[in-house]
Amino acid sequence: MKENELREFINVVVSYFQDVTGETVEMGMPYIKENKSVILDYTGVIGISGPRKGAIYLTASKVMLKEVAAIILGADEVDDECAIDMVGEITNTIAGNVRQSFGSSFMISVPIILKGSPEDVVFKLQPPVFIIPIKWRTFSSYLVVGLE
Amino acid sequence: MEKKLIDILWIIIASGLVFIMQGGFAFLESGLTRTKNSINVAIKNLTDLGVSVFFFWIVGFGLMFGVSKAGIFGSDNFLVPFSGSMWVGAFFLFQSMFCSTSATIVSGAVAERMRFSSYIISTAITSILIYPISGHWAWGGALFGKAEGWLVSRGFVDFAGSTVVHSVGGWISLAILLIIGPRTGRFDENGKAVKIQGHDIPAAVLGVILLWFGWFGFNGGSTLEMNAQVPSIIMATTIATATGIVATLAIGWILYGLPDIEFVINGALAGLVAITAPCHSVTGVSAAIIGGVGGVIMLLGSKLLEKLKIDDAVGAIPVHLFAGIWGTIAVALFGDPKILGTGLSFASQLKVQLLGIFSVGAWAFGVSFLFMYIMNRISPLRVTAEQEKIGLNVAEHGATTEIFELYSTMEEQSRTGNLSLRLPEEPFTEVGQIAQRYNMVMSNLEENLIAKTEYLHILDNVSDGLFIINHDFKVSPFYSKALEAIFEKESIANKKLTDLFEGMITEKNLQEVKDFLALLFDKSFNMNTLNKLNPLKEIEVFIDDNHGGFNSKFLDAAFQRLEDENGINQIMVILRDITNETVLKNEMVEIQKKTNTEMEMFYQILHIEPNMFVEFLATIEENMGKINIALEEDNKNLNDVLDTIYRLIHSIKGDSNLFELDFLVKKSHEFEEKIEQLKSRDDLKSGDFLPLAVMLSELKSSLNQMKILINRLLNFKDVFANHNSKHEELLLLSVNGLIDRLTKESGKTVAFEHKNFNIKMVPKTIKRRIKDIIVQLVQNSINHGIETPDERIQYGKAESGKITISSSTESNILKLSFIDDGRGIDFEKLRYRVKEKYSLTEENTQSLSNDQLIQFLFSPGVSTADVVNTSAGRGVGMDMIRNYIEELGAKMVVKTRRNQFCEFQFLIPLNA
Amino acid sequence: MKFMIVDDSVIMRKAIEKYCKTFNFDFVGAAGNGIDALKLFNEHLPDIVTMDITMPEMDGIACLEEVLKIKPETKVIIITALKDKETGLKALRIGAKGYLTKPFSEAQIQEEIKSVLGE
DSSP: OOHHHHHHHHHHHHHHHHHHHOSOEEEOOOEEOOSSOOOOSEEEEEEEESSSOEEEEEEEOHHHHHHHHHHHHTOSOOOHHHHHHHHHHHHHHHHHHHHHHTGGGSEEOOOEEEESOOSTHHHHOOSSOEEEEEEETTEEEEEEEEEO | OOOOHHHHHHHHHHHHHHHHHHHHHHHHHHHHSOHHHHHHHHHHHHHHHHHHHHHIIIIIHHHHHSSEETTTEEOSOOSOOOSSOHHHHHHHHHHHHHHHHHHHHHHHHTTTTBOHHHHHHHHHHIIIIIHHHHHHHHHTTGGGTSOOSTTGGGTOOOSSOIIIIIIHHHHHHHHHHHHHOOOTTSBOTTOOBOOOOOSOHHHHHHHHHHHHHHHHHHHHGGGSSOOTHHHHHHHHHHHHHHHHHHHHHHHHHHHHSSOOHHHHHHHHHHHHHHHHTTTTSOOHHHHHHHHHHHHHHHHHHHHHHHHTTOOOSSOHIIIIIIHHHHHHHHHHHHOOHHHHOOOOOHHHHHHHHHHHHHHHHHHHHHHHHHHHHHHHHHSOSBOOHHHHHHOHHHHHHOOOOHHHHHHHHHHHHHHHOOTTOOOOOOTTSHHHHHHHHHHHHHHHHHHHHHHHHHHHHHHHHOSSEEEEEETTOBBOSOOOTHHHHHHTOSOOTTOBHHHHHBTTBOHHHHHHHHHHHHHHTOTTSOHHHHHHTOTTTTEEEEEEOSSSSEEEEEEEEEEEEEEETTEEEEEEEEEEEOHHHHHHHHHHHHHHHHHHHHHHHHHHHTTSOHHHHHHHHHHHHHHHHHHHHHHHHTOSOHHHHHHHHHHHHHHHHHHHHHTTOHHHHHHHHHHHHHHHHHHTOSSOOGGGGHHHHHHHHHHHHHHHHHHHHHHHHHTOSSTTTSOGGGHHHHHHHHHHHHHHHHHHHHTOOEEEEOTTOOOTTSOHHHHHHHHHHHHHHHHHIIIIISOOHHHHHHTTOOSSEEEEEEEEEETTEEEEEEEEOSOOOOHHHHHHHHHHHHTOOHHHHHTOOHHHHHHHHTSTTOOOOSSOOSSSOSSOHHHHHHHHHHHHTOEEEEEEETTTEEEEEEEEETTO | OEEEEEOSOHHHHHHHHHHGGGGTOEEEEEESSHHHHHHHHHHHOOSEEEEETTOTTSOHHHHHHHHHHHOTTOEEEEEESOOOHHHHHHHHHHTOOEEEESSOOHHHHHHHHHHHHTO
16 A cells, blocks of 8 residues: 555545535544454445455544534534435545546445444455544544555 | 111120220239239229129119209119110110229229228219219210210210219229228338339239220220221320320339339320320320320329328329329310310310319219218228238138238248248149248258257356357357356347446456457457457456445456458357466465565574564564554644654664664664654644554564564464563573674674673563663664774773673662763763754853753753664664653663763662 | 567667578668657668567657558567556557567567468
8 A cells, every 4th residue: 555545545535524614624643453443333435456455434423424414505403314425425535536546457346335333344454454534623534444 | 876786886896895994904903902902902893893883774874874854863764774775785885884994993092901891882882873973964865865964065075084984983082092091001100102012013014905905995985886986086095095105104214213114004094094085086196195294194193192191002093083184174175176066165165174074073072072981980991900911802801822821821930930830732833832842941940940959058058158249249149158157147148248348347457358359350460469468368357246345256268260251250259267266376376475575584584593583573563553552542742653653663673673684674764764754844744644654554564474474484372472581581692692783883892791680580571671771772882882992992991892781679679780881971962962952052051960961861862973874873762761761660870981981770660 | 571670678689680580581670769760660661560669768659650650561560568468459459460578589579470471
């Protein structure tokens, strides 16, 4: 996994939140996954295959996603569906970006959304797995990259 | 009326000729329509002859030629009696043929879709009412040699019946056509006319010739006597027919580009109809013109009908109605008034002709339309679409022909696909001969089918994907069943190969496949060359598992060109699933690769004592874990985090150095440099730590490789647990090794004294720290403290330097001492460095005491070294020691004398 | 048949010349870069050309296109160091007729020339 590739993925997520909320979004300190997985309420997963294999996922708390969705919709309260939509949107954006930069030499799966803590996501991640916190307001979401 | 025998003879002969016209009509109409209706058309012709004569005898003749009532209709001579007068008999015979002619005109126009029963009824109405009444107006009184009908008494002339017979027939046809509509398929969905070809043109031509022949009687006999006019009438008739043909052919050819048969046929008939009214009163030249114009009018009339979407199956309306009207007008235009004998002027004659045309038209069209419309409401005049499709032969008459049997059986065969059906082979018939040969073909086909079944059987069972693609890369319908399992798709037939692979291989590969397939079909490329570029050779394909990931397979495709004289039209493809073989092969390759890198690593670590190595790995792993934790903790003070990580890396580097693991040392060094870079930044952000995480992962990866290696080589799992006791010896060994190396590099000599050093009883974690501290101090001593042999001699010291470590325990406090006999601490240099690092003023720097300066020595980034190398110089080692001390909760005392010695004493509590 | 070699390595050029002696071609010369290659080509209009696609400072594909524009019937055999089939297929689609990967043996280049000549 090269640093510039990681940067690209991170930038997509950071820009997404920034553009959509207009507020500051910061990348937290990245570290390597040891044993415990980082899975929050909703997770969007993209599988990658081809010359290099692995997966990328973005996981965030329901509350955070709902707050972001609320800003977009200009509403006070949004329902849980919006949170799912939100994580799906961002994941799709990441996938699209991955397709653009890695594109023709890779197979990029259709993103899927998972709720809660699914066990099988972790198996697709190829070590070393990088966990990158992405912070907005008081929340931390995590971009997790496990790609050869 | 007084008639001579020769007149009667002539009338009878003429009747016979007109009778033959019925045969002419039968052949004409049957030939111009399709086989499936041929019997129906023929029967109609025979039937309407019988029906029309019958009703004309009962009622029609009387209405037409009986004593006139107000010039509108006749009133006697019903059920015409013959016995009395031979004149009446002959006259009736002649006139009845005319009536039949008029009636039979209709059968052609409405052919192929009118119900037989409806047709008979219309014929009846024609001969009972329509024909006789209008006929009376034009010819009433002719039985008595008088002019009694209201039209004829006004001077209307229609010699042989252009209006009376032919246009009446045309008007009735038109009325019925408007009600029953065109045949199915005659006009396409855009309204364009579609030609429906007649099935027997020779018969149609024979029909025309019979009609022409019969017309000699039709026109010639209308003199009702044998006189001098007869020859010229017949000649005029013939000339008009001839010019009818020629003019229609010429104009038609010019207008439509080819000599259509119908031009000739209907051109002749149009000429005949046109000359019918004026034939007794015109010159040869006039006759020619009349015939020619009649033909052209017929031609244009045909096109008009097509435009109006009126479907006249044989062109009866253009021929009999339009040409008939023209003929009637031609009487006024060309007729010799003397012969006409009406005493009218040209204009008046023309007027009365037109009057006749319109009044007869109104009558014939009006009455027939009314009757037919009502009848249609009661019971449809037209057959059903199904019946029309089957053909009226069968639908109306249940009549089949042998060839029809042939057709039916063949149709059933094509419908059911039952190849075992055979046709009845009637010997000695032409159809029977066809049937026989057909059966032979079927038997052959059945045989082949069995062969095909066997091929299909093979395709079902062969274990690889076997198929053929064409120029458009489409898979042909017969492919091996295994192909579906490979693609995990069904119904592959006629799909493009490139489409099938889409979504299964990368876009790049897909483009390569497209390019490759195009080249395969190009003969100018050699197969050997192309095979080198086969993108589907041992290719990995991916199938979406609907779970955010992919399942992968390995496929291999081999291509074979199938050539014939026309070039390469097809390519045969064998597609195999080679997943199992490939996975095995890849595993072996991986193992081989790993073995190679492992061998390298192995050589490097071979010299290290295994127990020590395990210990070393544990330490490094612990440190890496700490680095990761530091990242994970996400401390707000980024500089602190940097410092922490730096210390840990430095330690790893030191340990790696200890064991001369160059690859690890190099990596750690790069890591350190990166941290340096970050430290020099003013605006440090957590995002900047990304490269550190990446480098950490690389270090971890190296660590893992070493672990695996050592595990396998030595089969050690428990050594991790049980190495405690050896610790101290390990430590001494490694310090010795370190000293050896450092001295070799620097060209100095150092002795290592440790006889009073014993830390066996000390807890493991503390031991480690002690080791770390000693390692740092040793590095520091040898790099900075101890002088080169030359220098030492200058100072009057022994050439070899000495490092002494000792320990003692007192009431749970471990006292540790480290002394080197080198330069001692250079306070001036230290002062200078501190001033630089902290940008102090000269004053402030001067005011610092030695004790304070020593404090600074243990802060990060301060060193008195001049050069940075892999061992030391960054001024970090001492800072680490401070950390260790803090960690241990220990105290440290520093004693030093310039150029003599430097001692570090540590008081470490053992029960912390 | 006139024969030309394009390759930036002196050794390669000599080797190819040697390997192809058996064909008794009329060897018109060798070029070490794209510019010289086109110049030489224009001068002699050879029938067969071997062209190294992976020479630095030259777009092998562009040179191939130029050569084929000048004389479309030329049989060009491209030689590439890349394992990637993409470039190879692209070159063939443009009009090259032969394909070789480096390193190749004497037998391999001879076989490829035979294939391209239609034997």
